[in-house]
Amino acid sequence: MTEKTPxxxxxxxxxxAVEAGKSYWYCTCGKSAGQPFCDGSHxxxxxxxxxxxxxxxxxxxxxxxxxxxxxxxxxxxxxxL
Numbered sequence: 642m643t644e645k646t647p648x649x650x651x652x653x654x655x656x657x658a659v660e661a662g663k664s665y666w667y668c669t670c671g672k673s674a675g676q677p678f679c680d681g682s683h684x685x686x687x688x689x690x691x692x693x694x695x696x697x698x699x700x701x702x703x704x705x706x707x708x709x710x711x712x713x714x715x716x717x718x719x720x721x722l
Contacts, residue, residue, distance in 0.1 A: 648670060
């Protein structure tokens, strides 16, 4: 039986300073020790990381609860969990 619901890593976003043009691999399973990014903890599950390519150098608020309607970035869904 495979998991279909991601683990809630934290009920707040991860603020990360990203660099323009750089790729970041967002954890979708919620089990990575290096949140919000993938460390391979999803192996053997239905989850796969999602690539985020920074359009510009800025602070991005990556979803910590893994339930955002925006996918990778926080939309406040954690406030309802």
